[in-house]
Amino acid sequence: MPAVTSPSFVVASPTRRYVSRTFFFMAIYALLNGAAIFGVFDAWIGTPTGWVLALAVALPIAGQLWALLRLIVDSDEYMRVLWAKRVVLSAGIVMVACTAWGFGETYAGAPSMRTWLVFPLFWVVSAVVWPFVRSSR
Amino acid sequence: MKNRLRALRAEVGWTQAQLAERLAVSRQAVNALEVEKHDPSLDLAYRISVVFDRPIEDIFENPHRQQSQR
Numbered sequence: 001m002p003a004v005t006s007p008s009f010v011v012a013s014p015t016r017r018y019v020s021r022t023f024f025f026m027a028i029y030a031l032l033n034g035a036a037i038f039g040v041f042d043a044w045i046g047t048p049t050g051w052v053l054a055l056a057v058a059l060p061i062a063g064q065l066w067a068l069l070r071l072i073v074d075s076d077e078y079m080r081v082l083w084a085k086r087v088v089l090s091a092g093i094v095m096v097a098c099t100a101w102g103f104g105e106t107y108a109g110a111p112s113m114r115t116w117l118v119f120p121l122f123w124v125v126s127a128v129v130w131p132f133v134r135s136s137r
Numbered sequence: 138m139k140n141r142l143r144a145l146r147a148e149v150g151w152t153q154a155q156l157a158e159r160l161a162v163s164r165q166a167v168n169a170l171e172v173e174k175h176d177p178s179l180d181l182a183y184r185i186s187v188v189f190d191r192p193i194e195d196i197f198e199n200p201h202r203q204q205s206q207r
Contacts, residue, residue, distance in 0.1 A: 075163070076161075076162040076163050076166050077162070077166070077175075077177070077178050077181060078162065078163065078165065078166035078169050078170075078175045079163055079165060079166060081175075134169075134174060135169075135174040135175070136169065136174065136175040136176070137174070137175075137176070
Protein backbone atom coordinates (compact mmCIF):
# COMPACT_ATOMS: atom_id res chain seq x y z
CA MET A 1 0.00 0.00 0.00
CA PRO A 2 1.62 3.27 -1.03
CA ALA A 3 1.95 6.12 1.40
CA VAL A 4 -0.84 8.46 0.44
CA THR A 5 -1.47 11.86 1.84
CA SER A 6 -5.01 13.11 1.53
CA PRO A 7 -5.35 16.70 0.45
CA SER A 8 -5.97 19.09 3.27
CA PHE A 9 -8.85 20.73 1.45
CA VAL A 10 -12.18 19.61 0.15
CA VAL A 11 -12.66 19.77 -3.62
CA ALA A 12 -15.32 22.40 -4.23
CA SER A 13 -17.80 21.73 -6.97
CA PRO A 14 -17.50 24.34 -9.72
CA THR A 15 -20.55 22.81 -11.39
CA ARG A 16 -22.71 23.37 -8.32
CA ARG A 17 -21.64 27.00 -8.11
CA TYR A 18 -22.31 27.39 -11.82
CA VAL A 19 -25.83 25.98 -11.48
CA SER A 20 -26.60 28.35 -8.57
CA ARG A 21 -25.30 31.34 -10.50
CA THR A 22 -27.24 30.28 -13.59
CA PHE A 23 -30.49 30.04 -11.62
CA PHE A 24 -29.82 33.48 -10.11
CA PHE A 25 -29.15 35.25 -13.42
CA MET A 26 -31.86 33.42 -15.33
CA ALA A 27 -34.38 34.24 -12.59
CA ILE A 28 -33.65 37.95 -13.09
CA TYR A 29 -33.92 37.50 -16.87
CA ALA A 30 -37.26 35.70 -16.55
CA LEU A 31 -38.63 38.15 -13.97
CA LEU A 32 -37.85 41.21 -16.09
CA ASN A 33 -39.28 39.63 -19.24
CA GLY A 34 -42.29 38.34 -17.34
CA ALA A 35 -42.94 41.79 -15.89
CA ALA A 36 -42.65 43.30 -19.38
CA ILE A 37 -45.05 40.71 -20.82
CA PHE A 38 -47.58 41.44 -18.06
CA GLY A 39 -47.43 45.17 -18.74
CA VAL A 40 -45.37 46.45 -15.81
CA PHE A 41 -43.15 48.46 -18.18
CA ASP A 42 -45.81 49.43 -20.72
CA ALA A 43 -45.15 53.14 -20.18
CA TRP A 44 -41.49 52.62 -21.23
CA ILE A 45 -42.00 50.41 -24.24
CA GLY A 46 -41.59 52.23 -27.53
CA THR A 47 -39.89 55.20 -25.86
CA PRO A 48 -36.16 55.93 -25.38
CA THR A 49 -36.59 54.78 -21.75
CA GLY A 50 -37.28 51.35 -23.19
CA TRP A 51 -33.49 51.07 -23.65
CA VAL A 52 -33.18 50.89 -19.86
CA LEU A 53 -35.38 47.80 -19.93
CA ALA A 54 -33.49 46.36 -22.92
CA LEU A 55 -30.14 46.79 -21.15
CA ALA A 56 -31.54 45.49 -17.86
CA VAL A 57 -32.65 42.28 -19.59
CA ALA A 58 -29.26 41.95 -21.31
CA LEU A 59 -27.26 42.31 -18.07
CA PRO A 60 -28.24 38.87 -16.70
CA ILE A 61 -26.90 37.44 -19.98
CA ALA A 62 -23.56 39.05 -19.18
CA GLY A 63 -23.82 37.53 -15.71
CA GLN A 64 -24.56 34.13 -17.16
CA LEU A 65 -21.53 34.33 -19.45
CA TRP A 66 -19.41 35.36 -16.46
CA ALA A 67 -20.71 32.27 -14.61
CA LEU A 68 -19.72 30.14 -17.60
CA LEU A 69 -16.22 31.65 -17.64
CA ARG A 70 -15.91 31.02 -13.88
CA LEU A 71 -16.93 27.40 -14.47
CA ILE A 72 -14.14 27.05 -17.02
CA VAL A 73 -11.57 28.72 -14.76
CA ASP A 74 -12.57 26.82 -11.60
CA SER A 75 -12.77 23.35 -13.16
CA ASP A 76 -9.94 20.83 -13.15
CA GLU A 77 -7.73 20.53 -16.22
CA TYR A 78 -9.87 17.91 -17.97
CA MET A 79 -13.23 19.61 -17.40
CA ARG A 80 -11.70 22.99 -18.28
CA VAL A 81 -10.76 21.78 -21.76
CA LEU A 82 -14.14 20.07 -22.14
CA TRP A 83 -16.13 23.18 -21.18
CA ALA A 84 -13.98 25.40 -23.40
CA LYS A 85 -14.43 23.08 -26.38
CA ARG A 86 -18.17 22.87 -25.78
CA VAL A 87 -18.60 26.64 -25.55
CA VAL A 88 -16.48 27.36 -28.62
CA LEU A 89 -18.29 24.68 -30.63
CA SER A 90 -21.77 25.87 -29.59
CA ALA A 91 -20.95 29.55 -30.13
CA GLY A 92 -19.40 28.71 -33.50
CA ILE A 93 -22.48 26.82 -34.67
CA VAL A 94 -24.74 29.68 -33.56
CA MET A 95 -22.55 32.28 -35.30
CA VAL A 96 -22.55 30.31 -38.54
CA ALA A 97 -26.33 29.71 -38.33
CA CYS A 98 -27.09 33.38 -37.55
CA THR A 99 -24.76 34.61 -40.28
CA ALA A 100 -26.42 32.28 -42.77
CA TRP A 101 -29.85 33.46 -41.64
CA GLY A 102 -28.79 37.11 -41.85
CA PHE A 103 -27.60 36.69 -45.39
CA GLY A 104 -30.80 34.73 -46.04
CA GLU A 105 -32.69 37.86 -45.03
CA THR A 106 -30.56 39.96 -47.38
CA TYR A 107 -30.36 37.64 -50.35
CA ALA A 108 -33.32 35.28 -50.08
CA GLY A 109 -36.06 37.28 -48.41
CA ALA A 110 -36.01 35.18 -45.23
CA PRO A 111 -38.17 36.56 -42.40
CA SER A 112 -36.34 38.86 -39.99
CA MET A 113 -34.99 37.09 -36.90
CA ARG A 114 -35.24 38.64 -33.45
CA THR A 115 -31.62 39.04 -32.39
CA TRP A 116 -32.42 38.26 -28.75
CA LEU A 117 -33.00 34.69 -29.97
CA VAL A 118 -29.21 34.28 -30.20
CA PHE A 119 -28.86 33.52 -26.49
CA PRO A 120 -31.65 30.90 -26.24
CA LEU A 121 -30.35 29.44 -29.51
CA PHE A 122 -26.88 29.11 -27.96
CA TRP A 123 -28.35 27.00 -25.13
CA VAL A 124 -30.43 24.86 -27.49
CA VAL A 125 -27.31 24.14 -29.57
CA SER A 126 -25.33 23.54 -26.36
CA ALA A 127 -27.84 20.96 -25.15
CA VAL A 128 -27.35 19.03 -28.38
CA VAL A 129 -23.58 19.47 -28.73
CA TRP A 130 -22.25 19.16 -25.17
CA PRO A 131 -22.98 15.47 -24.54
CA PHE A 132 -20.88 14.56 -27.59
CA VAL A 133 -17.77 16.45 -26.42
CA ARG A 134 -16.08 13.98 -24.08
CA SER A 135 -12.42 14.06 -25.01
CA SER A 136 -9.92 16.76 -24.09
CA ARG A 137 -7.98 16.17 -27.30
CA MET B 138 -1.97 8.18 -23.31
CA LYS B 139 -1.74 4.50 -22.31
CA ASN B 140 -1.51 4.03 -18.58
CA ARG B 141 -1.93 1.60 -15.67
CA LEU B 142 -4.13 3.88 -13.63
CA ARG B 143 -7.15 1.57 -13.46
CA ALA B 144 -4.98 -1.41 -12.44
CA LEU B 145 -3.16 0.61 -9.79
CA ARG B 146 -6.42 1.98 -8.45
CA ALA B 147 -7.83 -1.56 -8.27
CA GLU B 148 -4.71 -2.71 -6.37
CA VAL B 149 -5.36 -0.24 -3.58
CA GLY B 150 -9.14 -0.71 -3.74
CA TRP B 151 -10.16 2.86 -4.39
CA THR B 152 -13.15 4.03 -6.37
CA GLN B 153 -12.69 6.66 -9.06
CA ALA B 154 -14.26 9.19 -6.70
CA GLN B 155 -11.78 8.33 -3.93
CA LEU B 156 -8.81 8.69 -6.27
CA ALA B 157 -10.28 11.94 -7.63
CA GLU B 158 -10.50 13.33 -4.11
CA ARG B 159 -6.86 12.44 -3.44
CA LEU B 160 -5.80 14.10 -6.70
CA ALA B 161 -8.08 17.13 -6.19
CA VAL B 162 -9.74 16.61 -9.57
CA SER B 163 -13.23 15.55 -10.66
CA ARG B 164 -14.26 11.90 -10.93
CA GLN B 165 -14.81 12.57 -14.63
CA ALA B 166 -11.14 13.51 -14.95
CA VAL B 167 -10.05 10.21 -13.39
CA ASN B 168 -12.37 8.32 -15.73
CA ALA B 169 -11.06 10.26 -18.75
CA LEU B 170 -7.49 9.38 -17.76
CA GLU B 171 -8.37 5.71 -17.39
CA VAL B 172 -10.11 5.48 -20.76
CA GLU B 173 -7.32 7.54 -22.39
CA LYS B 174 -9.53 10.48 -23.32
CA HIS B 175 -7.29 12.91 -21.49
CA ASP B 176 -3.52 13.29 -21.42
CA PRO B 177 -2.56 14.64 -17.99
CA SER B 178 -0.55 17.78 -17.51
CA LEU B 179 2.90 17.33 -16.00
CA ASP B 180 1.55 18.66 -12.70
CA LEU B 181 -1.27 16.09 -12.59
CA ALA B 182 1.09 13.30 -13.64
CA TYR B 183 3.39 14.21 -10.72
CA ARG B 184 0.41 14.23 -8.34
CA ILE B 185 -0.61 10.77 -9.55
CA SER B 186 2.98 9.63 -9.12
CA VAL B 187 2.96 10.81 -5.50
CA VAL B 188 -0.43 9.26 -4.73
CA PHE B 189 0.70 5.82 -5.97
CA ASP B 190 4.30 6.32 -4.83
CA ARG B 191 5.67 5.27 -8.21
CA PRO B 192 7.68 6.99 -10.93
CA ILE B 193 5.58 8.54 -13.69
CA GLU B 194 6.83 6.04 -16.29
CA ASP B 195 5.60 3.14 -14.16
CA ILE B 196 2.10 4.61 -14.52
CA PHE B 197 2.10 6.25 -17.96
CA GLU B 198 3.64 4.66 -21.02
CA ASN B 199 6.11 7.05 -22.61
CA PRO B 200 5.25 6.99 -26.35
CA HIS B 201 8.35 9.01 -27.24
CA ARG B 202 10.63 6.43 -25.64
CA GLN B 203 9.02 3.70 -27.78
CA GLN B 204 9.51 5.81 -30.91
CA SER B 205 13.18 6.41 -30.17
CA GLN B 206 13.76 2.66 -29.64
CA ARG B 207 12.37 1.76 -33.09
